[in-house]
Amino acid sequence: MTDLERRLASPATPAMDPARVSAELARRADAEGLLDVAWATLDTPLGPIAVFVTPRGVVRVAYERENFGAVADEVAERVSPRVLMARQRTDAVRAQLDAYFTKGRRAFDVPIDWTLVRGFNQGVLRATAAIPYGEVASYGDVAAVAGSPRAARAAGNALAGNPIPIVVPCHRVIHADGGLGGYTGGLDRKRFLLRLEGTQLA
Amino acid sequence: MSLPPFQRLVDDHATELHRFLVGCVGPELAEDCLQDTLIAALRAYPRLRHADNLRAWLYTIAHRKATDTVRLRARRPRTIQLDGIGPSVEPRTAAAEIPDDGLWTAVRELPAKQREAVVHRYVLDLDYRQIAERMGTSSEAARQNVSAGLRRLRIEVDR
Numbered sequence: 496m497t498d499l500e501r502r503l504a505s506p507a508t509p510a511m512d513p514a515r516v517s518a519e520l521a522r523r524a525d526a527e528g529l530l531d532v533a534w535a536t537l538d539t540p541l542g543p544i545a546v547f548v549t550p551r552g553v554v555r556v557a558y559e560r561e562n563f564g565a566v567a568d569e570v571a572e573r574v575s576p577r578v579l580m581a582r583q584r585t586d587a588v589r590a591q592l593d594a595y596f597t598k599g600r601r602a603f604d605v606p607i608d609w610t611l612v613r614g615f616n617q618g619v620l621r622a623t624a625a626i627p628y629g630e631v632a633s634y635g636d637v638a639a640v641a642g643s644p645r646a647a648r649a650a651g652n653a654l655a656g657n658p659i660p661i662v663v664p665c666h667r668v669i670h671a672d673g674g675l676g677g678y679t680g681g682l683d684r685k686r687f688l689l690r691l692e693g694t695q696l697a
Numbered sequence: 698m699s700l701p702p703f704q705r706l707v708d709d710h711a712t713e714l715h716r717f718l719v720g721c722v723g724p725e726l727a728e729d730c731l732q733d734t735l736i737a738a739l740r741a742y743p744r745l746r747h748a749d750n751l752r753a754w755l756y757t758i759a760h761r762k763a764t765d766t767v768r769l770r771a772r773r774p775r776t777i778q779l780d781g782i783g784p785s786v787e788p789r790t791a792a793a794e795i796p797d798d799g800l801w802t803a804v805r806e807l808p809a810k811q812r813e814a815v816v817h818r819y820v821l822d823l824d825y826r827q828i829a830e831r832m833g834t835s836s837e838a839a840r841q842n843v844s845a846g847l848r849r850l851r852i853e854v855d856r
Contacts, residue, residue, distance in 0.1 A: 499851060502800055503819035509724045511715045516728070517707055520735050529739050532702075564705075571702040576742055578702035 521581035531575035534567065535585040539596050541684050544661075546592070548584050549574060552606030556588075556659045558680045574610055592661065598691070601628035603662045615641060616653035623654065626667040629692045633671040647671075655679060661688070700748050703739055710752060711735070713821065714759050720816035721763035722770075723801060730766050734759040756817075756831045764809045803853035811846030818843045 594600035618641030638650035678685035
């Protein structure tokens with residue numbers, strides 16, 4: 496290697512802070528209407544949670560066991576690949592989740608983007624979103640509100656695939672006989688959320 | 698076809714892209730140029746038809762932004778005198794004229810393809826096959842661009 500080549504291989508590179516670059520990119524993307532999906536994480540008593548927010552509203556909430564990278568892939572494919580880590584736009588839902596876990600909030604009033612749920616499944620989840628804090632409904636109940644009283648099993652599938660847990664409180668749906676049913680985040684989490692809300696369990 | 702979330706491209710490539718741009722436009726303008734590159738990439742991203750070589754695609758955009766930046770600076774006066782209407786104002790680009798014994802100025806004045814090839818070869822330590830892949834040329838063309846650039850730099854720096 497010649498002296499010239501050695502000098503070319505060692506330019507005086509100023510420090511670049513990747514977090515600052517990402518934050519500035521998100522700010523500009525938002526200003527230019529290119530921030531299709533903003534996402535950020537927050538710590539909760541149930542471990543880290545990721546929230547994904549479009550200009551229309553919260554489109555996805557995920558527990559860490561789902562693997563945030565895999566969830567970001569899913570959102571990129573099914574919503575838009577313009578997905579960036581950004582605090583702005585996720586602030587409201589993160590603040591409301593914080594307040595929910597400290598019993599400072601009983602209902603979420605952030606808009607929901609239903610892009611990831613269609614048809615009957617969306618009907619079931621909309622019915623679920625209307626179950627008040629501290630109360631429960633059965634799979635048959637939410638199926639009935641969605642227009643198919645005999646589709647309790649299908650309602651169970653819709654709830655298992657709820658892309659927006661906690662905000663759409665699928666933990667408030669249990670079996671008619673009082674059994675807990677299932678939960679994407681695991682039954683321990685379902686039990687935790689119901690106890691947090693003061694629900695009496697059988 | 699599915700594209701990865703754009704944030705992953707930023708996480709995987711921003712640091713190296715920045716180094717590439719420092720070589721192409723200098724340390725003072727590199728970060729602005731990086732932002733311009735990323736926002737242009739983000740704008741075009743959903744229209745990409747395949748995710749085969751996202752890295753090469755990013756470097757194509759970065760090189761275009763670097764070329765724009767170098768051209769723009771060449772055209773601009775180095776200082777603006779505003780006598781009589783307040784303190785003299787230095788344009789932002791003036792800060793980029795840091796002393797670097799002429800080598801990096803000479804790099805910036807290379808023809809675009811030679812500059813890109815030289816920066817890839819030495820600043821990023823790529824071999825000719827990798828440079829060819831990123832620039833969309835043959836390995837032989839990459840080698841020729843590097844050696845032509847090097848020849849010219851030797852003349853400029855020894856002058």
